[in-house]
Amino acid sequence: MPENASQALVIVDAEENYYVLPRETVETAKAAPEARDAIEAHLRESVRIPLAGGYSFAGLLQLPAVSELAHYTTEPSWPVATTS
C-alpha cells in the first residue's frame, strides 16, 4: 500500500457495503514471518487475487475461538513478587 497515510484498503461485500481498512490497521495486522506456515495451513483455499498497492487477497482464515490454535488454558497466571 502506498506510504500516503490517507490511503486505505477498501473491500466490499455482496450488498455493496464498503469496509475501509486504514494503512495503519493493515500494518498492525502484519503477521510474523514464522507464522507463515500456520497461516497457510488454516486458509480455506490458497488464492492470489490482486487488490492494489502490491497487496493481494489470499483467502479466508477459518479459526473457531475454541480450537487448538486458540491457546486456551484452564491454568491461569497472575502477577507475584519474587526476591531479586
Added chain:
Amino acid sequence: MTAASEALLHRTTVTRAEQHSYAAHGHVRLPGLWDRALAGRIAAEGRARHAAAVIPRRGPRTPVVARRLPARGTPAAGGPLLARIHLELTGAARALTGRLLVPTFAAYGYYEDDDEVFLHIDTEQCGLTLLTTAFGDVGPLHVHPGLTGSTMERLGALESDPAWDRHGGTRLTYPDTGVTALNGHVLPHHRPGRRAPGLRAVAALCYRPLF
C-alpha cells in the same frame, strides 16, 4: 436457540471512540457489556470458586528485595461463567486492537485484606487484558506510560525503592458492568494496595495475538 447458547452480553462490539482511545492510551473503559444481574452472577461465581483457588505457577514475576516480599501470593481460579464471557468477548477484543487475538485464560484473582499488586507487565499470554471487579472493593490500577519498555528488573528495582512514588501513574478503575481493557504486556502497571479486612476479587480475561 437453547438456553445454553443464549448470549450473555449486552454488546460484543466496540465503538470507534473506544478504538481510538485504546490506540492512543493503551487502555480504555468498556462499560455496559452486561447487566446488573450478570454482574451478580459473576460475583457469585467468584465467591464460589475461591475454595478452588491456588497460587498460579506462572505469571509476571517482579523481582524485589526481600523486605518487600508480600506475606502471601494471589490465589486464582477460573469458572465456567467467566470462561463463557471470555469467549464471547473475543470479537470485541479483536475489534478493539485490530489484531487476530485468541483467548488464553480467564481467572478470578483473590486479595485478602490487601489488594496490592506489584509493578509489572503482563506475560505474552496477555497481549490484551480485560479487567473487572468480580466482588468486593478493589482499588484503582495505576498505569505508567513513562515506564514503557522497562525490564522486569527495572520495575522490581522501583518497587524496592522506598522513594518511588507508589501513588503515581494514571489511575484506572473498572466499570460496574463491563471491563477496563489494558495493553498490559506493554504498559507497566501496579496497584498501590489498601489494607482493609475481607476478601475481594478481580476477574482478568487475557488474549494474545495469534500471528
